[in-house]
Amino acid sequence: MSRHSGTVALVTGAGHGIGRAIALQLAREGAAVTVAEINEDWGRETVELLKAAGARTHFVKADITNFAEVEAAFADATAALGPISLLVNNAAFTDAGNLADIALDGWHKEIDVNLNGTYHCIRAILPLMRAQGGGAIVNISSVNATRYFGNPSYSAAKAGIISLTQSVASEFGRDGIRCNAVCPGSVRTDNITWTTRQQKDPQVFQKLARWYPLGRVAEPEDIANAVAFLGSDQAGYITGAVLPVDGGLLAGMNVMIDEFILESRND
Numbered sequence: 060m061s062r063h064s065g066t067v068a069l070v071t072g073a074g075h076g077i078g079r080a081i082a083l084q085l086a087r088e089g090a091a092v093t094v095a096e097i098n099e100d101w102g103r104e105t106v107e108l109l110k111a112a113g114a115r116t117h118f119v120k121a122d123i124t125n126f127a128e129v130e131a132a133f134a135d136a137t138a139a140l141g142p143i144s145l146l147v148n149n150a151a152f153t154d155a156g157n158l159a160d161i162a163l164d165g166w167h168k169e170i171d172v173n174l175n176g177t178y179h180c181i182r183a184i185l186p187l188m189r190a191q192g193g194g195a196i197v198n199i200s201s202v203n204a205t206r207y208f209g210n211p212s213y214s215a216a217k218a219g220i221i222s223l224t225q226s227v228a229s230e231f232g233r234d235g236i237r238c239n240a241v242c243p244g245s246v247r248t249d250n251i252t253w254t255t256r257q258q259k260d261p262q263v264f265q266k267l268a269r270w271y272p273l274g275r276v277a278e279p280e281d282i283a284n285a286v287a288f289l290g291s292d293q294a295g296y297i298t299g300a301v302l303p304v305d306g307g308l309l310a311g312m313n314v315m316i317d318e319f320i321l322e323s324r325n326d
């Protein structure tokens with residue numbers, strides 16, 4: 060039997076990048092998957108890929124910044140595929156930037172999509188999961204939540220997601236609800252941030268690789284594998300955890316050590 064046969068998942072932002080990879084991984088492992096997306100064309104493309112993989116699937120159009128839309132989408136998904144047993148909060152937006160230059164409405168938008176949007180989905184799923192006796196939630200945070208890598212508004216929102224993860228895990232464990240967070244480092248996707256950076260420097264991913272102890276940036280499937288584990292019964296005693304999926308980036312400062320400490324030993 061596959062690890063996720065019997066799982067009914069809903070993945071936000073599953074029309075693109077990492078969200079699509081998560082939806083496909085869960086489907087390959089036997090889950091029924093609702094694709095929740097603000098971009099209908101992308102969402103329906105993922106649904107076609109899921110159908111081709113043999114999955115039961117459904118599309119709901121939802122802007123996670125709108126709580127009423129989220130509630131309606133979750134009711135629609137439940138009617139189509141059954142009670143949602145795994146929620147993956149993946150949808151996100153960032154326009155990059157730094158504190159000195161960020162516009163006030165830019166700050167507000169990134170907090171709204173990334174933190175408030177995630178909260179809306181959690182607020183909508185908790186009564187449903189409590190009523191059905193439990194479930195699992197996996198929130199996609201970022202290494203940006205843990206220290207400065209630019210994108211201050213996005214980073215503050217992603218740090219808020221870690222706190223929210225701990226609140227849900229602590230308050231709702233007795234209801235059989237597990238909630239964990241995944242912190243990716245750089246992931247090779249064609250989202251707006253990476254597309255812009257690649258246009259400026261086609262070698263950006265190769266240059267980034269030297270900062271990663273494992274010698275490469277992540278592929279979306281690396282993140283999907285971690286999500287599929289945390290969302291499964293194999294992670295049945297894991298809740299409130301914050302898992303870096305970052306090729307070792309947060310483990311240390313290897314470039315600094317190579318350039319300033321080890322080099323000086325050879326002087």
Ligand SMILES: NC(=O)c1ccc[n+]([C@@H]2O[C@H](COP(=O)([O-])OP(=O)(O)OC[C@H]3O[C@@H](n4cnc5c(N)ncnc54)[C@H](O)[C@@H]3O)[C@@H](O)[C@H]2O)c1
Pocket residue numbers: 071072073074075076077078095096097098101121122123124148149150151152172176199200201202242243244245246247248249250251
């Ligand atoms: N790509 C990376 O290097 C990287 C690194 C760390 C963390 N992450 C996180 O991984 C997740 C996926 O990132 P990605 O690179 O695949 O991003 P992406 O931009 O390719 O995909 C995000 C998806 O979310 C959807 N979305 C955006 N706003 C929405 C809204 N208001 N309502 C519903 N859907 C909305 C978009 O339409 C898109 O399909 C995000 O949470 C991101 O913060 C990505």
